[in-house]
Amino acid sequence: METVGSGGRLDSGGLDRSRSSSKLVALLVFFPPACFRFSPQLSARVAEEMGVTLGEEVGYTIRFEDLTNSGTTMIKFLTDGVLLREMMDDPLLTKYSVVMVDEAHERSISTDILLGLLKKIQRRRPDLRLIISSATIEAKSMSAFFQTSKRRRALEGEELGPRMDPAILSVEGRGFHVQIHFVEEPVQDYVQAAVSTVLLIHDQEPMGDILVFLTGQDDIDAAIHLLNEEAQTNRKHSSGLILLPLYSGLPRAEQELVFSPTPRGKRKVVISTNIAETSLTLEGIVYLVDSGFSKQKFYNPISDIENLVVAPISKASARQRAGRAGRVRPGKCYRLYTEEYFSKEMSAEGIPEMQRSNLVSCVIQLKALGIDNILGFDWPASPSPEAMIRALEILYSLGILDDDAKLTSPAGFQVAEIPLEPMISKMILSSNELGCSEEILTIAAVLSVQSIWVYGRGVHRELDEAKLRFAAAEGDHVTFLNVYKGFLQSGKSSQWCHKNHVNYHAMKKVVEIREQLRRIAQRLGIVVKSCERDMQVVRKAVTAGFFANACRLEAFSHSGMYKTVRGSHEVYIHPSSVLFRVNPKWVVYHSLVSTDRQYMRNVISIDPSWLIEAAPHFYQHHGQNSFGK
DNA sequence: GAGCACTGC
Numbered sequence: 001m002e003t004v005g006s007g008g009r010l011d012s013g014g015l016d017r018s019r020s021s022s023k024l025v026a027l028l029v030f031f032p033p034a035c036f037r038f039s040p041q042l043s044a045r046v047a048e049e050m051g052v053t054l055g056e057e058v059g060y061t062i063r064f065e066d067l068t069n070s071g072t073t074m075i076k077f078l079t080d081g082v083l084l085r086e087m088m089d090d091p092l093l094t095k096y097s098v099v100m101v102d103e104a105h106e107r108s109i110s111t112d113i114l115l116g117l118l119k120k121i122q123r124r125r126p127d128l129r130l131i132i133s134s135a136t137i138e139a140k141s142m143s144a145f146f147q148t149s150k151r152r153r154a155l156e157g158e159e160l161g162p163r164m165d166p167a168i169l170s171v172e173g174r175g176f177h178v179q180i181h182f183v184e185e186p187v188q189d190y191v192q193a194a195v196s197t198v199l200l201i202h203d204q205e206p207m208g209d210i211l212v213f214l215t216g217q218d219d220i221d222a223a224i225h226l227l228n229e230e231a232q233t234n235r236k237h238s239s240g241l242i243l244l245p246l247y248s249g250l251p252r253a254e255q256e257l258v259f260s261p262t263p264r265g266k267r268k269v270v271i272s273t274n275i276a277e278t279s280l281t282l283e284g285i286v287y288l289v290d291s292g293f294s295k296q297k298f299y300n301p302i303s304d305i306e307n308l309v310v311a312p313i314s315k316a317s318a319r320q321r322a323g324r325a326g327r328v329r330p331g332k333c334y335r336l337y338t339e340e341y342f343s344k345e346m347s348a349e350g351i352p353e354m355q356r357s358n359l360v361s362c363v364i365q366l367k368a369l370g371i372d373n374i375l376g377f378d379w380p381a382s383p384s385p386e387a388m389i390r391a392l393e394i395l396y397s398l399g400i401l402d403d404d405a406k407l408t409s410p411a412g413f414q415v416a417e418i419p420l421e422p423m424i425s426k427m428i429l430s431s432n433e434l435g436c437s438e439e440i441l442t443i444a445a446v447l448s449v450q451s452i453w454v455y456g457r458g459v460h461r462e463l464d465e466a467k468l469r470f471a472a473a474e475g476d477h478v479t480f481l482n483v484y485k486g487f488l489q490s491g492k493s494s495q496w497c498h499k500n501h502v503n504y505h506a507m508k509k510v511v512e513i514r515e516q517l518r519r520i521a522q523r524l525g526i527v528v529k530s531c532e533r534d535m536q537v538v539r540k541a542v543t544a545g546f547f548a549n550a551c552r553l554e555a556f557s558h559s560g561m562y563k564t565v566r567g568s569h570e571v572y573i574h575p576s577s578v579l580f581r582v583n584p585k586w587v588v589y590h591s592l593v594s595t596d597r598q599y600m601r602n603v604i605s606i607d608p609s610w611l612i613e614a615a616p617h618f619y620q621h622h623g624q625n626s627f628g629k
Numbered sequence: 630g631a632g633c634a635c636t637g638c
Contacts, residue, residue: 063638081638110637216634249633274634295634308634353636361638419638450633460631516638575630593632601632 040065043077064512080110085419088368092121093128100131105138105316106278107352109362112380117369118166119146119378130166135316138349139170145380175326178288182339190291191219193336195226197289198269202241205332208286209268211276213321215295215310220245220271227269240265246272249450252505258282277320281327288325290318292337296350299357301386303567304394304548306358307594314350318342352381359383359391360422364400367407368416374405394548397618398426414524418517420448427545428521430614431538436531437521439481440541445514446480447590447602452506453576459501466501471578474535475587475604477542479578484510543606544614546588551600552608553585562587562600565611565619574599 040060047058054060059068060077068076078086087093099118104111118130134142146166187193194212201210214220224243231241244258262268262284274294276282296311313321318335325331335342354362362383363374371377375388395401400412400422407413411429418425424444431440446452453463470486472478483500487507490496497504521528531537543550551562551571560583562571571592573580577600579587586608589600612619 079637081636085638106636108636217632247633248635277635279635297634308632310634365638448638455632513638574632576632580630595632599632 040067040077043067043075046075046077064516080108080114081419083114084110084365087117088365088416091117091369092125094125097127098129098131100133102133103278104132104142105134107138107350107354107381109353109357112352112354113362113365115142115145115380116378117371122166131169132166133169135320136170138316139168141349142380143168175323176328176330178322178326178331178333180322181332181334182342183336184338186338186341187336190214190293190336191222192226194271194289194291195223195230197334197336198227198241199230201287201289201332201334202267205287207265207267208329208331209262209270209282209284210287210289211282211285211324212269212271212289212291213277213294214271214273214291215293216273217245217247217249219291220247220273223271240267242266242268244268244270246270246276248273248275249455251454276324277317282324284328285325286329286331288322288331288333290321290333290335292318292335292341292346297353297356299387301384301390303569304358304390305569305592305594305598312346314347315342316349318346354379354381354383355387357387359387360394363388363391363395364407364412364416364422367401367405368413372406395422397548397615398422398545400426417524418520420444420517423545423548424448425545427541428517428526430544431541432526434531434537434541434544435527435529436534436537436541437526437528438530439538441514441517441521441528442484442510443477443480443538443542444517445510446484447477448513449506449509452480452483452503452510454497454501454503455576463501467578469500472535473582473605474539475579475584476577476590476602477604478535478538481538483507539604539606540610540614542604543588543610546590547611547614547618549589549600550606550608550611551587551589553583553587569598571598571600573603574601577601577603579603579605 040062043058043060044054047054047056050058052058055067056069056072058075058077059066059073061068061082062079063082093099101111101114101118104115115132122128122130130146132142132146146168183193191214194214198210198212212223214223224245227241227243231239242262246255246258258268258270258272259282268284270276270282270285277294292312293310294313294317295308297306297308298311299306322333322335325333337346366374366377374392375385392401392405396403396405398415399408400415402408402412407416411426414429415422415425418428420428424447428437428440428444431437453467455463467479470479470482472482483502484507486500487493487496487502492508492511494504496502497507518528548566550565552565554561554563560572560581562573563569564571571589573583573587574593584605586606587600587603588606590602591600593599593601
């Protein structure tokens with residue numbers, strides 16, 4: 001918060017309390033997802049320093065919590081998604097006089113949309129002050145992005161007026177010096193190299209904790225296994241090491257272990273995914289081992305498939321990782337790649353998420369904000385035209401956009417109101433006519449969390465047995481209804497969850513999301529009604545949202561091979577699905593995961609005639625034969 | 630017969 005106080009340019013803006021009586025003058029500080037966990041604490045700290053009550057002059061808003069008072073709040077902390085939602089009702093952000101975007105260099109989809117919108121609304125609101133805070137490495141491109149408008153406006157002969165350029169702040173963390181080491185020769189196996197490096201540090205360096213960046217759970221488990229093996233064969237090397245894995249899928253209690261203080265004479269080794277790069281901060285790290293890789297999402301607009309792949313990180317990421325070693329005293333960073341690779345081949349910045357994603361949600365948000373010319377929108381990083389066109393095509397087929405690529409009424413506007421993937425939102429709208437909203441809201445909430453099951457090493461069999469207790473012949477979606485019912489009947493018991501291999505935290509979130517959806521549904525005039533035991537209407541509603549993911553079992557296929565109706569891609573039912581090996585002739589899936597094969601996750605059996613009912617335009621060219629018995 | 634980097638509304 002020093003940046004706010006030290007600028008000296010905000011003196012007549014949002015902090016002048018005397019003006020708040022006549023008009024709400026608010027300084028709004030927005031944080032991207034990575035800082036989500038901290039915004040309540042941050043606002044509490046600011047409230048404390050100002051000597052005011054949290055929720056009055058200073059407050060915060062995150063998805064399920066709004067601790068602000070519209071009459072008195074002058075400084076509000078919020079997340080990117082919340083601000084985008086606010087802009088749908090108030091596109092010019094008239095309630096605010098200053099907007100500060102923090103961590104803009106992270107370049108999430110929401111941040112990029114917001115930067116584009118803020119640049120646009122500055123034309124209409126020259127009095128709005130913008131402060132963009134970004135890491136040094138990205139500050140230049142941020143500044144360039146906002147500068148172009150000025151040049152373009154001058155070219156267009158527009159009066160430049162009193163509008164000031166946004167203040168671009170680059171605030172580097174004040175860390176201690178971190179000494180960087182590179183490997184001499186490229187390494188073949190970064191897991192093995194990371195393990196050797198940890199042992200070398202432990203052998204030769206003074207006490208201090210080690211943080212290792214690998215790519216995912218598999219790598220992390222493998223590294224821990226190797227280190228444990230070493231401990232058994234060579235006690236001297238590894239005695240005193242406390243090995244701690246860290247990734248988001250880890251149960252909460254195990255995650256917390258990384259924050260416990262290191263006992264005297266011991267050395268903590270945290271082996272982590274990217275979660276420790278930005279989302280959470282470990283104190284006391286002195287040595288850092290950087291594999292140079294992370295898992296990143298990539299999107300193929302031709303096949304409409306998002307893939308998670310191991311890819312080299314950027315220089316910006318490498319610097320961020322190194323900085324994690326210098327928080328308490330000077331540290332050392334061991335990079336498992338050569339200096340030449342770093343300087344010559346590593347890209348300066350990562351690819352913005354916008355250019356690596358399916359854009360249906362992004363397009364619908366912009367449409368709801370009244371931005372019609374999506375291709376001409378002034379993006380900080382333009383998405384590919386192919387991805388844009390694919391998104392428009394999908395939204396058109398769902399009946400969310402019309403022939404002129406405008407939101408349809410009411411469906412398009414209603415879908416934009418629902419904070420979920422458009423296909424799930426469409427499913428909810430359809431459930432109204434089919435009379436099964438009660439059930440579909442539950443399914444929508446479950447599909448919005450990562451997984452309601454507890455999965456882990458070596459518990460596949462137990463999980464399978466637990467699933468059988470809830471399994472429904474129709475498929476995974478109906479199975480979710482059984483789990484939800486059981487959870488409610490148990491009185492939302494954590495023991496019940498534990499006994500059934502159900503993730504308690506996920507189920508609590510399901511309840512929370514479902515409640516939010518129920519409120520929105522009622523506002524949209526959806527009658528929240530149950531279809532009781534009629535699961536056919538539930539399957540029809542799922543089909544109405546997910547018809548584009550329809551697949552047909554290949555005739556004479558004993559391997560369970562399906563082909564997508566749309567693109568004839570080869571896909572299989574994932575072994576975790578209740579329909580695995582059941583192989584109904586026709587299914588729709590919620591999402592694909594790609595490993596050696598494309599696996600369908602969350603699958604439900606359907607009747608092909610429902611596809612033509614749900615999306616006549618989408619399927620008419622396939623003709624009668626595609627749907628033959 | 631086996632997957633899930635990280636977030637958010």
